[in-house]
Amino acid sequence: MTDRPSDSLTDRVARATPGVVVQKVRGLSDTAIAWLFISPTILLLLAINIFPLIWTVYLSFTNYRANRPGRPIEWVGTRNYERLLGSEDIWGYLQATAHFVVWTMVIQVVIGLSLALLINRNFKGASFWTTVILIPMMLSPAVVGTFWTYLYQPQTGIFSYIINLFVAVGPVDMIGSVDLAPWSIIIVDTWMWTPYIMLLCLAGLRSIPEYLYEAAEIDRANAWQKFWYITLPRIMPFLMLAVLFRGIENFKMFDMVVELTSGGPGSITEVASINLKREAFEKWRTGYSSAFAVILFVTVFGLGNIYVKALNKVKQ
């Protein structure tokens, strides 16, 4: 039984399939076969995504602690949620998170879009500069956090040195100062992730047909009008998508901030995920931290849904 040269791979697989299997498969409908193929993936998703989610919701109503396996699990109703929502500290962590997310988004959109507009002009060496700009995005956040602690070092760091070139203010303690620490993490995140926004904006800019600008030229539109009436609406879906991805990522931000400030000074930069980790894996208050995780999940999910609806409207 030799393969004929004209046979497709499907034909050859069909011929190689044992008769018993063929008999069984022939009895199945197309839908059943489709289910047969996707069921392993669905089972995997159920096992690693849906089940932990349901389990977390269950634990959030208990006093469970993962470091005390023998201790009976007690149902505590909504006590964990009441404690969380009534805690001044939790609102402080959420406030720190919101400050970080909002400012990083605003600054990164402005700089990212500007860079994309610049790179889109296709000047000499544009590809080289695009690659250079993308480098920070390729680094590990933990590494970035660690080396920025050196750059921010008030006495020997280059950041303080550069500031003192312009204003002689002495050593600038970015990480230890209550006023500057929230900005220190925003600066590093902006340095690292603006290229991502730029990249998506660039994709948007390159998708705008040239004839729109030619028509605008004929209508004697100025540069601002071209940007406002053609460029911005056309790249808005790309921009919003970039903000959605980065917003969700920054809401969960952990590694970079831990390396940079450990949440300090005090709890000034203790974003929600750092506190969640402390509650879950340092204090081992599993039930309580599950409730916090559920609150964060609902927040991100809710905000994400509202945003996606807005994004769809913009697309239409």
Next chain:
Amino acid sequence: MRRFGACLAAAALSVTAVTAMSTQEVQAQEKELTLCWAAWDPANALAQLGKDFTAETGIAMNYEFVPWTNFADRFINELNSGGKLCDLLIGDSQWIGGSATYGHYIKLNDFFEKEGISMDDFAPATVHAYSTWPKGTPNYWALPAMGDALGWVYRKDWFARPELREEFKAKYGHELEVPKNWTEVKHIGEFFQGREIDGKKVYGLGIYTERGSEGITMGVTAAMYSWGFEYENPDKPYDMPGYVNSPHAAEALEFYKSLYDCCTPPGHSDAYMVANLDAYKSGQVAMQMNWFAFFPGIAKDEDVGGDKSGFFVNPSQKVAASTLGGQGISVVAYSDKKDMALEYIKWFAKSDVQKKWWSLGGYSCHVDVLNDPNFPNTAPFAADFLKAMDGVKDFWQEPTYAELLQSMQKRVHDYVVADQGTAQEALDKLVVDWTEVFEDDGKL
């Protein structure tokens, strides 16, 4: 046929050789122990000491040393997950409550009795702190391994300069000497802050301010203990209001903040052992607080060692007291090699091994070492170490210690470094946090 026979013999020989090698490997693997500890100077000394154990018993020693910043996270998670990585663990004194309660360590009483190891051979303060749970009862979960307390180091050479001494006395009305109390610590800190010495700008003090693990708590309690701080009502366990947030506890905390504000180098807002060591060794600060464990390294340091540095015990304000460091060595209950691990403990408890341990740079807790009349002369900090160990106080050693510690880290860092609220408010909030922890744990 002869050829076939030769091949068969060769194959049989190969199989035998491979089997023999595997058996040897398995035996070698079985005859080894893994000891887990923090990555610091004394750990290197212990690895050096361990060679004697291997020579004596044929048991190879592996070491898992983790930096202090991840030490607690790494090994507490290991214990909680029932991991078999560590056969022996030199865990922090505060872990003993949890490790005994949740069965992470094996109880050593029967073993000590069988092998004739007496806890009377070890300094009482170290046995109490590193070995017993519940506290003060003769239930032993570890052998005191590394005595330690928080002490201070100062630039003896700077203090000896006549022009500085003169200026200091004119300003503060007392000599520029080892401070007798915390007020004098502040005087010295203020005096050196921003001063130029040998053409270089220097600062006053390196104190603990670290947020992530236990740093600022260890530093703040050094001051609070000197002000007579108590964790609870001595007659009523877990009764904290009026003790944890007493007026003198608030005064001590306020004083510590004033040290941070007046006398630390720029950027010293998240500093623990290594940051203080770096600041001191690079000639940036006149004094630093740090664990005695680091003092042998400082005494030998090329830049600041020898006559350039002096050592002193934590100064008193109202009472003489020092923050306890140090650890006991325990056998992990999940280990498959508990017998060999116990053999190591038996060996480590020997008087001559303990003497060598001290000579290599480890801090022995054995009375044969500490009560030796010549002990205070064996190192420039030895006498102060004895003094410190006489008045050590430790943080809670409860099973919930991690929660208690995290709450304190937050409250005191919020106040000292982030300038939020008052000292009294910080301690009042701490009482609320700790009460909640003990209520959850069923102790209140």
